[in-house]
Amino acid sequence: MSSRHRLSVHDLLDRVFDPGSFDSWDRPIDISGHPQDYRATLRRAAERAGTDESVVTGSARVHGRPVAVIANEFSFLAGSIGAAAADRIVHAVRRATAEGLPLVASTASGGTRMQEGTPAFVHMVTISRALMDHRDAGLPYLVHLRHPTTGGVLASWGSLGHITVAEPEALVAFLGPKVYEQLEGRPFPPGVQVGENLVQHGIIDAVVPTEDLPRLLDRTLGLLLDPPAPSTRRERPTPTTRRRSSWQSVELTREPDRPGVRDLLRHGSDAIVRLQGTDEGERDTAMLVAVARIDGVACVVIGQDRAHQSPSSPMGPAALREARRGMKLANQLRLPLVSVIDTPGAELSQRAEEGAIAGEIARCIAGMTTLTVPSVSVLLGQGCGGGALALLPADATIAAENAWLSPLPPEGASVIVHGDTTHAPQMVEQQKVSAFELMETGTVSRIIPETATDTPEDFADAVAASIGARLRELSGD
Structure with a gap:
């Protein structure tokens, strides 16, 4: 120029x-x-x-x-x-x-x-x-x-x-x-x-x-400054019975066309400003950070982007440092935080180890548990390992009907217990990973129903309605 x-x-x-x-x-x-x-x-x-x-x-x-x-x-x-x-x-x-x-x-x-x-x-x-x-x-x-x-x-x-x-x-x-x-x-x-x-x-x-x-x-x-607007979405009632096995839910969340955090922000938010990277010289597209208005309530969103995670490009330490930028921003601007969990697992490599992947998971958990603003975490799909746990602690945790949370990929748990990967379906039942079981143990407070006819827009609308309802409950609006 x-x-x-x-x-x-x-x-x-x-x-x-x-x-x-x-x-x-x-x-x-x-x-x-x-x-x-x-x-x-x-x-x-x-x-x-x-x-x-x-x-x-x-x-x-x-x-x-x-x-x-x-x-x-x-x-x-x-x-x-x-x-x-x-x-x-x-x-x-x-x-x-x-x-x-x-x-x-x-x-x-x-x-x-x-x-x-x-x-x-x-x-x-x-x-x-x-x-x-x-x-x-x-x-x-x-x-x-x-x-x-x-x-x-x-x-x-x-x-x-x-x-x-x-x-x-x-x-x-x-x-x-x-x-x-x-x-x-x-x-x-x-x-x-x-x-x-x-x-x-x-x-x-x-x-x-x-x-x-x-x-x-x-x-x-x-x-950043306007008060909440009236809700425009109707929350779906929590389902009372399971319609799929835990393994069926795992398989469904692995489908490539399953909606993710991008769909939530595209169809479920009224306004959005994206942030890029840590602002300290790192960027990992596996993590999305934004300020958004979800069902009329402004919040900071940190979300694991399923569209940018793969075996060749897993979620690395920089993604978690981006998430911590979002936590810090929420505290500074006194906005509630929404964390969206949808990951097949954090990166396992020399690069990740040298980038302090375990330490970043720990620091995210510490950041989530010491927030000074209301927080909602959303199990949207896959919730695998420490990478999922990093964004889980919140004042309220909600889950999509087929979402799940486990210490390892089911195949990895099968290898540890049985010496092969073929027992993965049995392991997810044994480990109680489903949203329904997480609700029974108190980890999840509400389940968002999914229907066979849901479009990405329908799904995003339902998730946004539940997020907005929880944010209003936490703030007393």
Whole structure:
């Protein structure tokens, strides 16, 4: 992306926020204490940029929703952050916290201002501290990375959002490629330091064109802040008799066309914002993380995606770390958590062992058992081994009629007990894996009936109705 495509901060505000809604919070900048040559540099930068510093702050509305805004102007000394700009950011964050406003940051910066050196550099700590207080207040922080965002800005307030997106083809990097080439004597590998690649590596959540940003902000803020809407779904009564053996249920849940968590979100949610990866450089498509509104109730969803698990691509440690991101997000934003269990088992390999698969299962269980928000776990299909147990603990656990939970794949249990795989059907009966038996022992509180005529939409609707009912019970709505 060349500089001629770069929006000024004023153009950005006009395009993203409601017309005439931006109200500046900025105080005049005092440059009298700087050396004369630097004062002259700052004056020239202000004339060129049309702003008095590299950031502007204020309040605005997006589709009528009030937000606090921090936005870079790159043409003011490459959007760099000196002491005055940092103070302006901190003031805006503190005011947003005091007024209970969600915060939207749009970055375009080369990082810390070199003309001010270390005193400016350490201000990134002060900004980060203010943002942590904003998050501790349960307020959303949404980040929009523009071209380019590098250095100390990316390494502080540019990387602390609950949800982070970038504009198409934006350069997003810790070290700018020109600096790297001068220091190392060779160019940085192409295609690495761009938003699209960061999505693929689970560092940011999406690439979003500027014209789509208002709609995304509105949908996200609606999910995070709006009260529950009335239920639109009718819950099916728990079946009183079993219609299949446990082995028949196991076989049914292994059918390739059985609906999964994607169908639940596609047909059973009213709105959704997907998150990608751990935001720490890992991504495993076996785990889906989203903020969604299910039967009128907003929640964070972490779900094992049956469509992205296979013997050649099992659920690995990174998937469980993604799940823990969802747990953390639910706690921070004070939203209920819904975990969806549907896995033939966690990855068994050297890579998984060295990636701490057992430790990640333990940490997921610990995270689920210490949530500070209401939680519902859903046994949707296969529930095999520690990978399933990782998402099971919750205030309420519900199960689809044919869902099951076992310590190992039935064939594996058969090998341990009988020395062959042929006793798998007997093992599932012996181990009491079915939803009905789980209800008898108190693990499951409600069973969702399945019918032979269910379409994926019908099935998703029934599951969503049961999730919504449990969330309302837990919150007292």
